[in-house]
Amino acid sequence: MSALLPTRMVSKPWGRTALPVPFSAPDGERIGEIWFEPPPALDTLLVKYIFTSEALSVQVHPSDVQTLTAGLGRQGKEECWLVIAAESGARLGIGFRKPLGAEAMRAAALDGSIEQLMVWHTVAPGDFFYIPAGTVHAIGAGVTLVEVQQNSTITYRLYDYGRPRELHLDAGIAVAVGEPYPAHLYRHVPAEGAARLVEGPHFRLDRLDGAPDAATAARYAGAPLLVIPLGGEAEIGCRSVKGGGCALAENLDAVAFSGHCLIAQPSR
Structure with a gap:
């Protein structure tokens, strides 16, 4: 059942015409995302x-409860x-x-001041952030990152720097949490060593440095998982990734495993 996942290049107005090795963008295209198509066995997870x-738009995503309630x-x-x-x-x-509050958020989204009301983190390689549903967020310019997420395409844009794309103020503000970001959801991952990154209601995620230890092996045992090599x-089987x-x-x-790899799996 092991298999390399097919990739999909996604053009974005904020993307790049030159991508870091080993990726390459088609001539003249601004590629913002590379998706790994989720396999049927793990179709609740998406890696990008x-x-x-x-900068990306200022945006927010709903929770499972909110999307179920909305049909x-x-x-x-x-x-x-x-x-x-x-x-x-x-920055992020x-x-x-x-x-x-909701009305203040709407006014700030309409006049663009929402950007100044957010907390911006200057980032470096190894910075890790967990983003719960309802968190208003934006990825700034000059960043390369790996995103592991629930497999959903629902994004509500609140502000988009004047780009001619649709905004979703009613839907976005209805699900947005107008609060500071909890500090415990951020950490810096050291350059060496293994790290448990997520043990959440939707998925788990670890960075390995070589073979997993016994505790990590036990958490992932007996079920399919995704393997995302970084520096390793x-x-x-007979396939190298x-x-x-x-x-x-x-x-x-x-x-x-050899070197640094991410492993991810839906929570059970």
């Missing part, structure tokens, strides 16, 4: 690389980001400096 040359099915979206590279001064905007590689790839493995025992 994101590359920015300009949209189980399409909520919680996500997390691991920064891989960042230009000097690159997450949450607000102080509590913000993985052998799954290197940086820039993502693969499905039928279980952890089928994988031999």
Whole structure:
């Protein structure tokens, strides 16, 4: 059941015409995201690389409960980001400096001041953020990151720097949490060593440095998982998976790890 996942390049107005190795953009296209198509065995998870040359919109995603209530099915979206590279001064905007009510948020979205009301984190490689549903957020220019998320495409844009794209103020403000971002959802992952990144209601995520320890192996045992090499590689059966790839493995025992890899799996 192991397999390399097909990739999809997604053009974005804030993307890049030159991508970091091992990726390459088609001539003249601004590629903002590379998606790994979710396999049927793990279709609740989506893994992406994101590359920015300009800031993304200020946006928010709903929860499973909110989408079910709205009749949209189980399409909520919680996500997390691991920064891989960042230009000097690159930032991520997450949450607000102080509590913000719905009408104040609407006014700030309409006049553009919402950007100044958010908290902006200057980032470096290894910075990790978990983004719960309802968190107002924006990825700034000059960032390369890996995103692991619930497999949902529902994004409500609140502000888009004047780009001619649709905004979703009613839907977005209805699900947005007008509060500061909880500090415990951020951490810096050291350059060396393994790290448990997420053990949440929707998925788990770990960064390995070589083979997993016994506790990590027990958490992932007996179920399929996704393998995302970073600075290392993985052998799954007779198949080698290197940086820039993502693969499905039928279980952890089928994988031999070398160097830094992410592993992800839906929560059970």
